[in-house]
Amino acid sequence: QKEVEQNSGPLSVPEGAIASLNCTYSDRGSQSFFWYRQYSGKSPELIMSIYSNGDKEDGRFTAQLNKASQYVSLLIRDSQPSDSATYLCAVRGSGATNKLIFGTGTLLAVQP
Amino acid sequence: DTAVSQTPKYLVTQMGNDKSIKCEQNLGHDTMYWYKQDSKKFLKIMFSYNNKELIINETVPNRFSPKSPDKAHLNLHINSLELGDSAVYFCASSPVLNTEAFFGQGTRLTVV
Numbered sequence: 001q002k003e004v005e006q007n008s009g010p011l012s013v014p015e016g017a018i019a020s021l022n023c024t025y026s027d028r029g030s031q032s033f034f035w036y037r038q039y040s041g042k043s044p045e046l047i048m049s050i051y052s053n054g055d056k057e058d059g060r061f062t063a064q065l066n067k068a069s070q071y072v073s074l075l076i077r078d079s080q081p082s083d084s085a086t087y088l089c090a091v092r093g094s095g096a097t098n099k100l101i102f103g104t105g106t107l108l109a110v111q112p
Numbered sequence: 113d114t115a116v117s118q119t120p121k122y123l124v125t126q127m128g129n130d131k132s133i134k135c136e137q138n139l140g141h142d143t144m145y146w147y148k149q150d151s152k153k154f155l156k157i158m159f160s161y162n163n164k165e166l167i168i169n170e171t172v173p174n175r176f177s178p179k180s181p182d183k184a185h186l187n188l189h190i191n192s193l194e195l196g197d198s199a200v201y202f203c204a205s206s207p208v209l210n211t212e213a214f215f216g217q218g219t220r221l222t223v224v
Binding site for chain 2: 026032044088090092096100104
């Protein structure tokens with residue numbers, strides 16, 4: 001089982017719709033969770049962090065965390081073509097080194 | 113001002129050569145990392161330093177050697193380059209060990 005799993009996509013949504021990106025993780029002791037956006041040929045850019053169960057909203061982005069189910073998601077409301085990118089889920093492991101482990105990413109394509 | 117900067121941005125070299133990639137962060141962060149992103153876009157951690165001390169050393173060939181002369185710098189030296197080393201190498205830093213990471217612009221290494 002991979003440590004952090006994401007559906008690779010592509011996930012295609014029409015402009016203005018809600019995009020829902022999902023991530024599961026294997027380390028039950030993980031405490032810190034992050035979503036990064038990576039445009040083609042660019043570096044990963046942090047867009048959301050979440051540490052507690054529930055929802056966290058920032059503009060059009062909402063991160064959702066359910067530690068019991070070992071599940072974290074990212075919702076993008078009113079999706080725009082400029083949101084088209086690969087979204088990477090990252091999880092801090094619970095070991096002494098707190099490794100930041102990435103999923104393989106989900107490619108989102110927002111259709112105009 | 114670039115927060116995490118890497119040089120060079122592109123590196124094309126022949127098999128068997130030795131090369132170095134430099135990284136500097138001006139954020140005052142304690143922790144720095146090297147990640148490798150392969151052609152399938154998977155970001156895999158290679159090394160992590162916390163206050164100049166090596167804390168993560170993943171299963172990476174001995175040909176790869178990191179060096180952290182001070183908290184703001186983490187360089188990566190690669191000996192006897194092989195075709196399979198071709199990838200994008202990202203440097204990143206975190207304020208402290210268990211928080212989010214901020215990435216440099218990446219170094220695209222091509223071994224021919």
